Amino acid sequence: MIADLLLAAAILAVAVASILARRTFTAVALFIAYGLLLSLAWVRLSAIDVALTEAAIGAGLSGVLLLGAVRRLASRAEAPANPPPGAAMTVLIGIACACVAAALGAVILLLPEPAPSLAPQVAANLPTTGLGNPVTGVLMSFRALDTLLESAVVLLAVICVWSLTPDGGWGGAPGAAQPILGDGPLLLLARILPPLGIVVAVHILWVGKDAPGGKFQAAAILAAMWLLPWMAGLVAPPRIAARWLRLTVAVGPVVFIAIGLAGAVTEGAFLAYPPGWAMPLILVIEIVLTASIAVALALLVIGPPVPEP
Amino acid sequence: MAEFLLVAALLVFATVVAGLLRVLRGPAVADRIMAAQLLGTGGIAALLLLGAATAAPALADVALTLALLAAFASVAMARTAPRQEKGGEPRE
Amino acid sequence: MSATLFGLMGAALVGIGLFGMLVRTQVLLRILSFNLLGGGIFIVFGAVARRGAGAGFGGDPVPQAIILTGIVVAFAATTLAVALVLRLAANQDRS
Amino acid sequence: MSLLADVFTIVAVLAGLVFFIAGTAGLLRFPDTASRLHALTKADHLGLGLIVLGLLPRAGGMGGALRLLAIWGLVLVSSAAVGPMVARLTRGPEGRE
The missing domain is CATH 1.20.5 (Single alpha-helices involved in coiled-coils or other helix-helix interfaces)
Structure with a gap:
C-alpha cells in the first residue's frame, strides 16, 4: 500500500517538474523518468502487457523522439510566437x-x-484461440479489427511523416544526418546491444502467446535496436524510395487484411478464423506484423528526409 | 521469505525515489541523466524482487525490456545533452 | 484500493497535462504535456480495468488491449507532431 | 539445503540494498558531478548485481537464471557506455586533454 502511495507521488512529482522545467532538455529527461515510473505503475495495476508497452514506447521511443527534436531545435533561438x-x-x-x-x-x-467486466466472457472463449495470454487473445481474435486498424494507423503515420519531406529531398535517406561524434562508448553500445535486443524481442514475441508479451512490445524493441546504430552513425537508413522498404512497411496490414478476407470467404465473417486454424494464422499475422511495425516505428522516429542545405 | 522480498522491493524503490530528487534539483545536466539511469536500475531491481516475491516470471520480462530501453534512453540523453559551459548553466 | 488510488493519480495527471499544454508556449513542451495527458487517461482506463478483474485474470483484458492499442496510436500521433514542428522550424530558418 | 539458499538470498539482497542506499546517498550528498558519477556506478553495478545474485537460487530453472544474468549484463554494458559520455559532458570540450 505504501509502495502505491510512494509510486503515485513520485509520478505526480516528475510530471509537475516536467512541465515546469525551464529547459526543454530537462523536461524530456524528466519525461523519460515519468515513462519508467509509469510502467511500474502498470505493474502495480497488474497489467503486465501494458507495462511492457509503456516501457518500450513511453520511456524508450517517445523519449528518444523528443530528444532528437530537442537536439535539432537547440541550435536556433526559439522565438515564442505567442x-x-x-x-x-x-x-x-x-x-x-x-x-x-x-x-x-x-x-x-x-x-x-x-x-x-468482460473477463468471464474472455475466459470462456479464450480456448478457441489456442492462446494462453488473454490480452493477446483479445488483440488478435476478439478485437482483431482494432489491431488491424491500429497497424493501418501506423502505416498512415509513416506516409504522413514522409509527406513532410521538403521539396528536393524526396526519395533521399530519411532523417537528419547524425553527427559522427566518434564517441567510443556509443559505438560500443551500438555494436553490443542490437544482437541482444533482437533475441529479447523474439523472446517477448514468442512468450506473448501464453504470458505477457506480444508483437507491439517486440516491435518497439526491434525499432529501438535499429535506431541505436543509426544514432551512432554506423547504419545509414535506406532511401525512402527503396521499394523493399515500402513493401516491408505495407506488408503487415496487407497480410492482416488478406487473412481477414479469407476468413470472410470461408467463415462468412471478416477476420473470423476457421476452427482449429486460429493459432497458426494468429502466429503468421503476429510475426509479419511485428517486422512491419518495427520498421514503421523506427522510420517514424527517424523522421522525413532532410536534404543538406 | 516472500515478505522479506516485498519489503526489500519497497526499500529499493524508496531509495531510488529519493534519488529522484537529484533529477528534480540536479543543477548540472549530467546529474539528471545519472539520476534517470539510477531510476531505471532501481526500477529493474524492484521489479525483480517483486517478481521473485509473487512468483510472477513475467516481471522478469518487464525488467529485461526496461534494462534495454533505459540503456537506449540514457545513451540518447547523454548524446543530446547541451555541452557544459565553464561551470555556468549551459545555454538553452 | 490501489486501483482507486491510481485512478485518482491518473485524473491528476490529466489535469497536469492539460495545464502544461495551455500554459507552456514552447511547442515541444506542449507535445510533451500532450503525452502526459495521454498517460493519465490510460491510467484512469487501467484503474477501471483493474476493478474489472475476475475469472482468473489480474484485470479485465479487453480495456487492457485497447489501452495497448491507444499507446501505440498516441505514439504515432506524437511522431507526426514532432515532424510538423521540425518542418516548421526548417521553414522559418529559410525565410 | 533450501534453508541455506534462503539465507544466501537474504544476505545477498540485503548487501545489494546497502549498496543501493549508499549509491543514492552519494548521488544526493556529493558536491560535484564526477564524485556523484562514482557513487552512481556503485549503486548500479553492485547493488543490482548482488540482488540478482541473491535471486538466482529462486529463479525458475536455467531459463530464469539466464534472464537475470542477462539483465545484469545489460545494465553493466549500458552504464559502462553512458558513464564516460556523462563524464565527458561535465568536462566539456577541454575534457580531451
Whole structure:
C-alpha cells in the first residue's frame, strides 16, 4: 500500500517538474523518468502487457523522439510566437484544469460497485484461440479489427511523416544526418546491444502467446535496436524510395487484411478464423506484423528526409 | 521469505525515489541523466524482487525490456545533452 | 484500493497535462504535456480495468488491449507532431 | 539445503540494498558531478548485481537464471557506455586533454 502511495507521488512529482522545467532538455529527461515510473505503475495495476508497452514506447521511443527534436531545435533561438499567459490567466487555467481533474477523480470514486467486466466472457472463449495470454487473445481474435486498424494507423503515420519531406529531398535517406561524434562508448553500445535486443524481442514475441508479451512490445524493441546504430552513425537508413522498404512497411496490414478476407470467404465473417486454424494464422499475422511495425516505428522516429542545405 | 522480498522491493524503490530528487534539483545536466539511469536500475531491481516475491516470471520480462530501453534512453540523453559551459548553466 | 488510488493519480495527471499544454508556449513542451495527458487517461482506463478483474485474470483484458492499442496510436500521433514542428522550424530558418 | 539458499538470498539482497542506499546517498550528498558519477556506478553495478545474485537460487530453472544474468549484463554494458559520455559532458570540450 505504501509502495502505491510512494509510486503515485513520485509520478505526480516528475510530471509537475516536467512541465515546469525551464529547459526543454530537462523536461524530456524528466519525461523519460515519468515513462519508467509509469510502467511500474502498470505493474502495480497488474497489467503486465501494458507495462511492457509503456516501457518500450513511453520511456524508450517517445523519449528518444523528443530528444532528437530537442537536439535539432537547440541550435536556433526559439522565438515564442505567442507570449506566455500572464499570472492571472495562468491561475485561471490552473483552476480550470483542477476542475477537470476533480471531475475525473469524482468519476473514479463513483464507479459502479459490481465493476462491469468482460473477463468471464474472455475466459470462456479464450480456448478457441489456442492462446494462453488473454490480452493477446483479445488483440488478435476478439478485437482483431482494432489491431488491424491500429497497424493501418501506423502505416498512415509513416506516409504522413514522409509527406513532410521538403521539396528536393524526396526519395533521399530519411532523417537528419547524425553527427559522427566518434564517441567510443556509443559505438560500443551500438555494436553490443542490437544482437541482444533482437533475441529479447523474439523472446517477448514468442512468450506473448501464453504470458505477457506480444508483437507491439517486440516491435518497439526491434525499432529501438535499429535506431541505436543509426544514432551512432554506423547504419545509414535506406532511401525512402527503396521499394523493399515500402513493401516491408505495407506488408503487415496487407497480410492482416488478406487473412481477414479469407476468413470472410470461408467463415462468412471478416477476420473470423476457421476452427482449429486460429493459432497458426494468429502466429503468421503476429510475426509479419511485428517486422512491419518495427520498421514503421523506427522510420517514424527517424523522421522525413532532410536534404543538406 | 516472500515478505522479506516485498519489503526489500519497497526499500529499493524508496531509495531510488529519493534519488529522484537529484533529477528534480540536479543543477548540472549530467546529474539528471545519472539520476534517470539510477531510476531505471532501481526500477529493474524492484521489479525483480517483486517478481521473485509473487512468483510472477513475467516481471522478469518487464525488467529485461526496461534494462534495454533505459540503456537506449540514457545513451540518447547523454548524446543530446547541451555541452557544459565553464561551470555556468549551459545555454538553452 | 490501489486501483482507486491510481485512478485518482491518473485524473491528476490529466489535469497536469492539460495545464502544461495551455500554459507552456514552447511547442515541444506542449507535445510533451500532450503525452502526459495521454498517460493519465490510460491510467484512469487501467484503474477501471483493474476493478474489472475476475475469472482468473489480474484485470479485465479487453480495456487492457485497447489501452495497448491507444499507446501505440498516441505514439504515432506524437511522431507526426514532432515532424510538423521540425518542418516548421526548417521553414522559418529559410525565410 | 533450501534453508541455506534462503539465507544466501537474504544476505545477498540485503548487501545489494546497502549498496543501493549508499549509491543514492552519494548521488544526493556529493558536491560535484564526477564524485556523484562514482557513487552512481556503485549503486548500479553492485547493488543490482548482488540482488540478482541473491535471486538466482529462486529463479525458475536455467531459463530464469539466464534472464537475470542477462539483465545484469545489460545494465553493466549500458552504464559502462553512458558513464564516460556523462563524464565527458561535465568536462566539456577541454575534457580531451
